[in-house]
Amino acid sequence: MSTRTILGDLMEEAKNIVGPRQDQVRDSVVKSIFQAAENIAGEVVSCSSPGRANWDRKIDNIITSPVWGFPSMFGLLAVVFWVTLSGANVPSAILAEGLFWIEDRLTDLFAALHAPAWLHGFLVLGVYRSLAWVVSVMLPPMAIFFPLFTLLEDSGYLPRVAFNLDRFFKKAGAHGKQALTMSMGFGCNAAGVVACRIIESPRERLIATLTNNFVPCNGRFPTLIALATIFVGGSVAVFPGSAMATLAVAGLVVFGIAVTLLVSWVLSRTLLRGEPSSFTLEMPPYRKPQVGRVIVRSVLDRTMFVLARAAVVAAPAGGFIWLLANARIGGTSALAIIAGWLDPLAGCMGLDGFILLAFILGLPANEIVLPILIMGYVCGGAMTELNSLADLRQLLVDRHGWTWLTALCTMLFSLCHWPCGTTLLTIYKEQRNWRWTVAAALIPTAVGVVVCMVVNNLVRTLDWV
Amino acid sequence: MAGKTTLNNLPSGSFALVTEVLAEGLIRRRLLDLGLVPGTRVEVVRRSPAGDPTAFNIRGAIIALRKEVAGQVLVSPLGDEAAG
Amino acid sequence: MGLTYQSTGKLATREIFNVPASIRQPVVALAGNPNTGKSTVFNALTGLRQHTGNWPGKTVLQAKGSYIHDGRKYTLVDLPGTYSLLANSVEEEVARDFICFARPDATVTVVDATCLERNLNLVLQVMEITDKVIVCVNLIDEARRKNIRIDSDKLSERLGVPVVTTAARSGEGLSRLLDVISDVVFGRVQPKPRLVRYTPEVEEAIARLEPGIRALVGGEINARWVALRLLDGDIKLGHSLEIFCNRREPVRAAREVLV
Structure with a gap:
């Protein structure tokens, strides 16, 4: 007799024994186990005094309080951004100075070796310069943001965020744990997509996956931070300036959360219809994070991982852009020609062709969007070295006619466009479905195009610029 | 002792004994696994600032349940003297 | 859709954790509720640096590592954190199938000392599947701080399996845990689980x-x-x-x- 038939008989027999009382058997079994656990625990555990003051509850009284719950969440978010923003400026400038000093020495070296100009251009001005940009723009904010975020993660704060926000997710037909996967998305959207596995219901997991990109990941923060600093903070004195920039970034994040909820709501009523599944969330006790270890690990593991990935992508992309920028077709660079094609669409969205092209070429990694844009702008002309945000401001505003509207649209499109290549690949690996992977790229892009067009045309119609 | 009610109807800070789990299927299994078997004492710890879900202390762990789920657990409230 | 494990209908044998079936070295599984410091124990034993966040469900990728004890190499598998093994979720199914079908040479069940009763639920279920169980009462430092005392000898007697108390973050009790694991793996200690009697x-x-x-x-x-x-x-x-x-x-x- 085959295994299958024996097993089938056994299962049949089990069914006959149990009869219609399936639930009762399960209840009885689980109850017996819990009772045994209760008895054993009663014998071996003793609590000599009521214990120390219950700190967890006291902390929760603030963090999840009806009055302070939401302000404290927003406040904490703002503090994290402010520390990242204001802390990153100085090391960023120092790094840039150091790395561009090396670039000069490299140029000297190439000159001494009588290397052809195209080789110098490709390797130094293309590959090396974009690498230097990625490192100096990304490393400091990451080295600050990741440890801060890891501290929050290790302390047990994130489940409280899910607890506070669950009702909104429920209204949107999504799962409360989506707040957790979104939080992971701040670090890296690919990590956020993987974290979606904690959502058991396939429908809600898919919603969380498709909308994870609406939280800006670490690759996009530098873009947001740089533009916010130049266009929001730059016009005011130093301290309130950085505070204003912080508020702008925090505001964008809140906008991203709102879009997440809205898109989740639409998805759960159209493509992914269904009842919200049951939601149980454990709120673990707070634990004092091991600060030293967190800093070391998050800098070494997360920061270096993301940076290495960015560098691997940025180096060849830098070379490629240099080629595009320097390949002349009828006196114009190929980059400028392509940007020209994109201009009409980009113009409607409040951008220009170079900005849109930078986003397109930045598909492998969002980190390189800003460096590509800069390369696009400076190509052909005299190579400007950009050692500070002031130089960047000059480049954007004085030479390429950016207004605050351009910056706003660029930030909005950075928040709402296709996920980076790694994230898309991760989505495919998790879902094993091309259609959903394409949807994950199309949905945020469509949202971004519409939002930018609406904002651009509204502001222009109202004559605010 | 007051009459029977469901877990979602209890005020924060109150205690109750589970009498029956009405849910079926997967939700029922989940709730049982969390330790919500008849006879279990549950404390209502707090409500989310948004009003829902509610956090309960179930056998030493703080578990948040949405009101639709908590509404499927029958309980009999305990007076304060039984709480300690 | 869902985890590949589910969609391919593969058995959670050693292969899905990348442990070759032919492996000679002892295989030890780590089971436990979410948030019991299971991943911290795993990292402390293997020297790996898998990140350990404090939110439920973070061990979504099963981790595998190895360590050397008394000159012998052990493979350690970190199972997903679960409350029970009744297969209500993919994680539970993976954990259960691994213990049942991959038949690790020992299964360490990590429990939270500050919340023993809830965690024993899982221990009792693991003991029903395999005899070779070791209970690791972790976070004992936190329990001390909360004035919770645990009589580990009595716990061991009541369960019929070895019990080791640890504070994995500070390394307390880990060398003893390694000794006990090798005792169980090589049969020097033979746990005799006292199983739950049902109605x-x-x-x-x-x-x-x-x-x-x-x-x-x-x-x-x-x-x-x-x-x-x-x-x-x-x-x-x-x-x-x-x-x-x-x-x-x-x-x-x-x-x-x-x-």
Whole structure:
């Protein structure tokens, strides 16, 4: 007799024994186990005094309080951004100075070796310069943001965020744990997509996956931070300036959360219809994070991982852009020609062709969007070295006619466009479905195009610029 | 002792004994696994600032349940003297 | 859709954790509730740096590592954190199938000392599947701070399996844990789990099914536990068992050729 038939008989027999009382058997079994656990625990555990003051509850009284719950969440978010923003400026400038000093020495070296100009251009001005940009723009904010975020993660704060926000997710037909996967998305959207596995219901997991990109990941923060600093903070004195920039970034994040909820709501009523599944969330006790270890690990593991990935992508992309920028077709660079094609669409969205092209070429990694844009702008002309945000401001505003509207649209499109290549690949690996992977790229892009067009045309119609 | 009610109807800070789990299927299994078997004492710890879900202390762990789920657990409230 | 494990219908044998079936070194599984510091224990033992966040469900990728104790190499598998093994979720299914079908040489169940009662639920379920269980009462430092005392000798006596108290973050008790693991792996200590006794009706039903199951699965899988699962209408386990039984024959034949 085959295994299958024996097993089938056994299962049949089990069914006959149990009869219609399936639930009762399960209840009885689980109850017996819990009772045994209760008895054993009663014998071996003793609590000599009521214990120390219950700190967890006291902390929760603030963090999840009806009055302070939401302000404290927003406040904490703002503090994290402010520390990242204001802390990153100085090391960023120092790094840039150091790395561009090396670039000069490299140029000297190439000159001494009588290397052809195209080789110098490709390797130094293309590959090396974009690498230097990625490192100096990304490393400091990451080295600050990741440890801060890891501290929050290790302390047990994130489940409280899910607890506070669950009702909104429920209204949107999504799962409360989506707040957790979104939080992971701040670090890296690919990590956020993987974290979606904690959502058991396939429908809600898919919603969380498709909308994870609406939280800006670490690759996009530098873009947001740089533009916010130049266009929001730059016009005011130093301290309130950085505070204003912080508020702008925090505001964008809140906008991203709102879009997440809205898109989740639409998805759960159209493509992914269904009842919200049951939601149980454990709120673990707070634990004092091991600060030293967190800093070391998050800098070494997360920061270096993301940076290495960015560098691997940025180096060849830098070379490629240099080629595009320097390949002349009828006196114009190929980059400028392509940007020209994109201009009409980009113009409607409040951008220009170079900005849109930078986003397109930045598909492998969002980190390189800003460096590509800069390369696009400076190509052909005299190579400007950009050692500070002031130089960047000059480049954007004085030479390429950016207004605050351009910056706003660029930030909005950075928040709402296709996920980076790694994230898309991760989505495919998790879902094993091309259609959903394409949807994950199309949905945020469509949202971004519409939002930018609406904002651009509204502001222009109202004559605010 | 007051009459029977469901877990979602209890005020924060109150205690109750589970009498029956009405849910079926997967939700029922989940709730049982969390330790919500008849006879279990549950404390209502707090409500989310948004009003829902509610956090309960179930056998030493703080578990948040949405009101639709908590509404499927029958309980009999305990007076304060039984709480300690 | 969902985890590849689910969609391919593969059995959670050693292969899905990338542990070759032919491996000679002892395989040790780490089970436990979410948030018991299981991943911290894993990192402390293997020296790996898997990040340990404080939110439920973070061990979504099963981790595998190894360590050397007394000159011998052990493979350690970090199972997903679960409250129970009744297969209500993919994580539970993976953890359960690994303990049942990959038959690790020892299963360390990590429990939170500050919340023992809730965690014992899982320990009792693990003990139903395998005898080779070690209970690791972790976060003992936090329990001390909260004035919770645990009589580990008594716990060991009541459960019938070895109990080690640890504070994995500071490394307390870990060398003893390693000693106990090797004792169990090499049979110097033979745990005799004291299993939960169910109501007479359930026990009677188990007794009726057990002989038939034992004839089918042999001594490699706990027939009492399988009986209990079938009574619970666990169809998934039925499928896993079928794959297991069908695969066992060729494997055994191959082994005989090799030896």
